[in-house]
Amino acid sequence: MEKQSVHTSPSYTLYIFIWLSLLVGTGLTVAVAGVNLRTFAIVVALLIATVKTTLVIFYFMHLKYEDRLFRIMLIFAISTLAVILSLTFADIIYR
Amino acid sequence: MQETTALIHDHAIPAQGAKIGMWLFLFTELLLFGGMFLLYAVYRMLYPTDFHYAATDLNVFVGTINTIILLTSSLTMALSIAALERGNKKLSLAMLAITIICGLIFMVNKYFEWTTKFHHGIYPGSEALEARSHGENLFYGLYFVMTGLHGLHVLIGMIVLAVLFVFIMKNPHEKIALSSHQLKGILGSRLSIMNANNKTLWQSDLIDKNLKEMRVELRYEDHKKDKINHRDLIKLENGGLYWHLVDIIWIFLFPLFYLIT
Amino acid sequence: MSTHASQSFLEEKGKYPGIFSWIFSTDHKRIGILYLVSMLSFFAVGVMLGIMIRLELIAPGQTIMPPQMYNAIFTLHGVIMIFLFVIPGLAAPFGNFFLPILIGAKDVAFPRLNLLSWYLFVGGAAIVILSLFTGGGPPDTGWTFYVPYSLRTGTNVTLAVFGAFVLGFSSILTGVNFVSTIHMLRAPGMKLSQMPLFPWTLYATGWVQILATPILSITLLLIILERVFGIGLFEASKGGDPVLYQHLFWIYSHPAVYIMILPAMGAISEMIATFSQKRVFGYKAMVAATLSIAFVGYLVWGHHMFVSGQSDMAVIIFSLLTFLVAIPSGVKVFNWVATLYKGRISLEPPMLFSLSFIFLFSIGGLSGLVQGALATDIHVHDTTFVVAHFHYVMFGGTGFAFFGALHYWFPKMFGKMYNKKVASVAWAIMFVGFNVLYFPMFIMGMRGMPRRYYDYLPEFQPLHFLSTVGSWILVTGIIILFTNLIVALRRNNRAPANPWNGATLEWKIPSPPPLENFDEEPKITGGPYEFTR
Numbered sequence: 013m014e015k016q017s018v019h020t021s022p023s024y025t026l027y028i029f030i031w032l033s034l035l036v037g038t039g040l041t042v043a044v045a046g047v048n049l050r051t052f053a054i055v056v057a058l059l060i061a062t063v064k065t066t067l068v069i070f071y072f073m074h075l076k077y078e079d080r081l082f083r084i085m086l087i088f089a090i091s092t093l094a095v096i097l098s099l100t101f102a103d104i105i106y107r
Numbered sequence: 108m109q110e111t112t113a114l115i116h117d118h119a120i121p122a123q124g125a126k127i128g129m130w131l132f133l134f135t136e137l138l139l140f141g142g143m144f145l146l147y148a149v150y151r152m153l154y155p156t157d158f159h160y161a162a163t164d165l166n167v168f169v170g171t172i173n174t175i176i177l178l179t180s181s182l183t184m185a186l187s188i189a190a191l192e193r194g195n196k197k198l199s200l201a202m203l204a205i206t207i208i209c210g211l212i213f214m215v216n217k218y219f220e221w222t223t224k225f226h227h228g229i230y231p232g233s234e235a236l237e238a239r240s241h242g243e244n245l246f247y248g249l250y251f252v253m254t255g256l257h258g259l260h261v262l263i264g265m266i267v268l269a270v271l272f273v274f275i276m277k278n279p280h281e282k283i284a285l286s287s288h289q290l291k292g293i294l295g296s297r298l299s300i301m302n303a304n305n306k307t308l309w310q311s312d313l314i315d316k317n318l319k320e321m322r323v324e325l326r327y328e329d330h331k332k333d334k335i336n337h338r339d340l341i342k343l344e345n346g347g348l349y350w351h352l353v354d355i356i357w358i359f360l361f362p363l364f365y366l367i368t
Numbered sequence: 369m370s371t372h373a374s375q376s377f378l379e380e381k382g383k384y385p386g387i388f389s390w391i392f393s394t395d396h397k398r399i400g401i402l403y404l405v406s407m408l409s410f411f412a413v414g415v416m417l418g419i420m421i422r423l424e425l426i427a428p429g430q431t432i433m434p435p436q437m438y439n440a441i442f443t444l445h446g447v448i449m450i451f452l453f454v455i456p457g458l459a460a461p462f463g464n465f466f467l468p469i470l471i472g473a474k475d476v477a478f479p480r481l482n483l484l485s486w487y488l489f490v491g492g493a494a495i496v497i498l499s500l501f502t503g504g505g506p507p508d509t510g511w512t513f514y515v516p517y518s519l520r521t522g523t524n525v526t527l528a529v530f531g532a533f534v535l536g537f538s539s540i541l542t543g544v545n546f547v548s549t550i551h552m553l554r555a556p557g558m559k560l561s562q563m564p565l566f567p568w569t570l571y572a573t574g575w576v577q578i579l580a581t582p583i584l585s586i587t588l589l590l591i592i593l594e595r596v597f598g599i600g601l602f603e604a605s606k607g608g609d610p611v612l613y614q615h616l617f618w619i620y621s622h623p624a625v626y627i628m629i630l631p632a633m634g635a636i637s638e639m640i641a642t643f644s645q646k647r648v649f650g651y652k653a654m655v656a657a658t659l660s661i662a663f664v665g666y667l668v669w670g671h672h673m674f675v676s677g678q679s680d681m682a683v684i685i686f687s688l689l690t691f692l693v694a695i696p697s698g699v700k701v702f703n704w705v706a707t708l709y710k711g712r713i714s715l716e717p718p719m720l721f722s723l724s725f726i727f728l729f730s731i732g733g734l735s736g737l738v739q740g741a742l743a744t745d746i747h748v749h750d751t752t753f754v755v756a757h758f759h760y761v762m763f764g765g766t767g768f769a770f771f772g773a774l775h776y777w778f779p780k781m782f783g784k785m786y787n788k789k790v791a792s793v794a795w796a797i798m799f800v801g802f803n804v805l806y807f808p809m810f811i812m813g814m815r816g817m818p819r820r821y822y823d824y825l826p827e828f829q830p831l832h833f834l835s836t837v838g839s840w841i842l843v844t845g846i847i848i849l850f851t852n853l854i855v856a857l858r859r860n861n862r863a864p865a866n867p868w869n870g871a872t873l874e875w876k877i878p879s880p881p882p883l884e885n886f887d888e889e890p891k892i893t894g895g896p897y898e899f900t901r
Contacts, residue, residue: 021189031182038174038361042167045366057362064358072185073351074344079123081551082130089134092579093141095666097148100615103670103682104149124477124552131544135582142586142616146601149612232598241607248599248608252590286383291884 022071030071037064122341129345133352136260140356143253147363150245157242162367164229165250166220170365173216174357180209181354184268184347191340196275203272203343206350210265217258221251250364257360260353264346271339271346279336281325290318298323376783376880394479397881400465401781402486403456404774408850410452410493415843417445422805422839425832428824435822439508440523442820444500446511447528451535452493454766455624458631460489460542462773463570465781467546469874469881470564472555472890477548481541488538495531499524510820512621515602515613519594526595533588536581539627543577546570555873558892561655564872565648565896568655569634572662576623576630580666584620587613614676618669626665628762629729630658632769633700636722639776640704642870643719644711647897650703657696657703664693674745683742690740697733701726716868717791721772724799728764732757735810750820753813756806764802771798771849778853779863783880786856794852798845805838871899 041060049056070076075083151158187202224247228235231251236244298311298321314321327334377397384392390402421442424431433441464482468475476482500506503524509517518525550571554563590613593599600606602613641648648654670678670686678686704726713719735757739745748754779785808831813819817828824832866875873890874881 021192024186024189027182027185027189031178034178034181035175038171038178041362041366042171045167045362045368053367057366058359061358061362065355068181068351068355068358072181073348078126081127085127085130085134088575089137089579092666093138096141096583096619097145099667099670099682099685100145100149100612100619101152102685103611103615103678104152106679106681107677124548127551128478128481128544128548131547131578132540135540135544135578137582138579139582139586142583142619145616146612149609150601150607153609154607230597231593232600237600237606244600245607248601252593252599252601256589291887 021074021077026071030067033067034064037067122344125341125345126348129348133348136352136356140253140256143249143256144359147249147253150242150249151363151367154240154242154245157240158246159367161239161243161246162364164224164227165365166223167365167368169216169220170361173213174361176209176213176216177354177357180206180213181351183209184350188340188343188347191275191335191343194335196335199343200272200276203268203275207265207268207272210261210268213261214258214265217254253360254364257353257356260356264350264353267346267349271343274342275335275339279325279327279334279339281323281336283321283323285321286319290314290321375882376878377883378783378880380883392483394475394483395883396464396468396475396479396482397781399482399486400461400463403464403489404461406486406490406493407453407456407461410448414445414448414453415846417441417448419839419843421445422836424822425824426836427833428826428829436508438822439820440500440506443507443510447496447507447532449762450511450624451496451532452489454628454762455535455539456489456542457628457766458635458770458773459546459570459573459627462566462635462777463542463546463573463631466777466874467549467567467570468553469877469885470567470872471550471553472558472873472886472892473549473553474884474886476545477552478545482545485538485541485545488534488541492531492534492536492538495534496528497531499527499531503527512617513588513591514617515591515594515610516604518591519603526592529588529591533585533592536585536588539577540581540585543574543581545574547574547578550574555890555892561652562892562895565637565651565654565658566631566634569630569637569658572658573627573630576627576662576665580620580623580627583616584624587616587620590616611673611676611678614673615669618672619666622669622672623662623665625761626662628766630662632725632766632773633658635769635773635776636704636725637700638870638872639718639722639772640707641897642776642868642872643714643716643722644708645714645869645899646707646711647895647899648703649706649709650699651895651897653699654703657699661693661696664689664696668693671740671745674742675749687740687742687745691737694733694737701730701733715792716775717788717795718772718776718868720792720795721768721775724795725765725768725772728760728768728802732760732762732764735760748813750818751813752809752817752819755819756809756813759806759809764806768798771795774853776868777874778856779867780874780879780881782857783863783878784856784859785861785863785867786852790848790852794845794849796845797848798842801838801841801843801845803838805835805842808832808835808838869899871897 037060041057044056044060045053047053069086075086183202183205187199187206190196190199190202224230229247230236231248236247293314294316296314298314299307300309301307312318377395383389390398393399420432421438424433424438424441464476503526504522505524507513507518507521507523507525507528509521509523509525513525513529518529550560550563550567554560590599590601594602600608602608602610604610637648637654667689668686670682671690674683674687735753739748739754739757775786775791809817812828812831812835815828817824817831863879865878867879868875876890877886
């Protein structure tokens with residue numbers, strides 16, 4: 013019980029800074045969508061979304077401050093999803 | 108109180124355990140939406156131009172506003188937890204309220220967005236939609252299913268947060284009731300209250316087999332007092348994790364549906 | 369063992385009287401028994417439906433039922449056996465009962481969630497059963513609910529699919545609970561590498577449940593949405609791709625096969641070790657094999673779709689990956705046999721089931737390779753060869769392991785010992801009946817007898833007849849088995865705390881276990897299989 017009262021979470025200002033970065037990311041992704049990048053458009057959009065997600069997971073969701081176990085589990089879950097997607101595309105692309 | 112505290116700890120799973128459970132649950136959500144993203148990826152690859160064309164009918168402005176609203180709600184959610192951790196109950200509740208209100212605004216926007224589409228005859232299985240090309244039909248099929256499923260999650264999240272709001276607002280009121288079989292672990296010991304200097308202020312009778320039940324109840328006088336129940340904090344953290352996940356899903360939905368023109 | 373007489377969890381009176389002391393109990397042991405009882409009831413229904421299928425097929429043409437009813441019955445047999453029996457399998461009843469005990473904990477991490485998942489299980493089952501009598505009657509799609517037929521049939525697919533959706537939720541919650549329990553509640557001193565193998569398989573299973581079941585949930589949800597709104601995501605006429613449905617379905621349903629078999633393998637490891645009185649050979653290899661089976665399970669789903677119109681590239685990749693599964697499975701079989709080597713083997717009933725598991729599972733596994741190879745699969749695809757294959761794995765594997773585990777842990781769970789002779793006889797009858805029932809299907813399949821067909825050419829009649837006779841023998845064995853156990857429950861033949869001289873933690877506490885499992889928290893110093901002579 014005593015240990016819980018120690019502040020492990022980031023400061024209010026850091027949270028607000030993260031929020032501002034997320035807003036910038038949103039602005040960026042809207043702005044980039046106006047530019048014609050052809051096939052790169054999706055890559056850029058997903059890249060920005062991934063960066064935003066990483067910020068949310070690491071700071072808002074405290075992953076940065078959690079046990080290593082949480083990161084391993086997350087990587088495992090994401091790679092499972094990646095495997096599923098890529099094997100399905102092994103069918104779709106070559107059909 | 109020492110024996111009792113030890114016994115309670117045996118039963119209650121540590122905070123980290125509850126968090127592991129929550130993360131595991133979030134993975135199932137990830138995979139649930141993952142299945143939909145899989146369908147999206149395949150159909151987008153098969154019908155790129157149709158998707159671009161269909162997306163022009165979506166309102167980028169509303170989409171952007173909704174993104175900002177959800178991101179803001181994520182901030183207030185995180186702040187609410189941080190405030191509770193620092194013992195600032197009022198700030199925590201205020202932030203939680205803003206989070207719920209943001210969710211509400213998001214849903215209202217979504218409602219108007221959907222109904223506008225319905226007025227144009229665009230809804231799953233509608234004639235207007237089936238008259239359009241295959242890719243456009245699929246785009247709107249995916250749009251309604253994915254944003255609908257996401258909206259459902261926002262709604263559930265709002266309900267969960269509202270319940271937590273009530274939990275935190277209420278004065279903590281701890282009640283421990285142990286029936287005879289649960290007392291086995293502390294058989295032969297005594298319940299005592301000690302002050303900070305380990306001086307015994309009060310001691311109970313010996314806990315033996317004749318004891319039928321033991322109750323300890325802690326009540327607080329002032330309802331507005333900043334008294335925090337730490338179990339509420341764990342719950343709030345888990346509620347927050349869920350809310351952030353809903354935000355993350357939207358971070359991907361937004362560019363994939365609104366920004367591909 | 370215990371110094372002061374503590375009551376067992378069966379005698380301990382909770383807050384509620386009678387039946388409520390069970391269905392409101394969050395005690396993992398009571399929940400385990402709740403699962404056991406409900407699953408066995410569904411199993412009985414599934415067996416009855418199976419018997420009816422076999423009876424219909426005893427002769428060509430109509431025998432006891434019209435074609436539509438036959439379609440409904442084999443669908444129902446599949447849905448009940450898969451979703452209500454083998455998927456909860458060994459994890460739900462024995463996992464709930466023994467996981468906390470085997471790792472030295474008092475309960476699972478989230479006891480109330482645990483009870484909720486049982487409610488969801490029963491609720492889902494009730495919805496599935498309700499679907500038979502409402503709407504357009506019992507579904508006739510097969511348990512796979514393949515589109516486009518599942519979207520067009522007038523039968524009550526919507527409700528049945530919703531039932532399966534709820535069951536999926538139950539499975540997910542169990543997985544979350546078990547994985548958290550193993551991470552959080554191991555007894556002091558027990559490292560992951562000192563955990564018995566049954567918890568290890570439950571751990572791997574838990575992960576598969578967490579990461580695969582949601583895909584089924586979304587797939588089933590889409591069927592419901594398609595049937596209600598006609599979105600067209602899987603309809604070729606609206607631009608959709610029906611093959612994608614099959615992808616999504618098997619992305620779950622292949623890993624689900626490992627949800628079914630992994631806990632069975634874990635229980636077999638426990639039994640083989642105990643009845644050989646020897647440490648499991650290659651403990652670390654066993655753990656590695658368990659985890660890699662769970663992972664490789666995600667890579668091979670396409671082998672269910674070799675003739676569905678996938679790209680040739682995908683077919684080749686999936687075929688190649690499929691052969692990978694054989695490696696860890698082979699490691700397991702090898703290690704079991706190596707554990708037996710020079711062991712002090714006692715042929716108690718659970719051991720008989722375990723040994724026949726190895727035999728039947730090997731036949732099932734090897735016949736799987738025939739279907740994993742591209743050319744031969746095209747020949748045997750959708751024939752009774754496939755039916756024989758998965759019954760050898762699911763029934764000969766998981767089923768026999770289930771009955772083995774039931775006999776292994778029965779004295780611990782209920783504190784009573786059954787008649788071992790009768791149990792052995794029941795096993796022998798079941799073993800013979802099983803092979804007579806399913807082996808002819810291999811031969812018929814090779815000769816071209818399609819599965820799920822109502823009628824067949826006269827040349828298949830002798831083998832179909834033989835197979836039906838096998839079903840009667842098998843059922844006789846099952847009836848004897850359960851009669852024996854029920855009689856044991858009623859008699860008062862007390863079982864000792866450790867009837868098999870087992871080494872794992874459950875044998876160090878009284879039978880049946882006290883409410884909180886351990887009077888003192890166990891301290892773990894060594895590995896799980898240190899047998900004392």
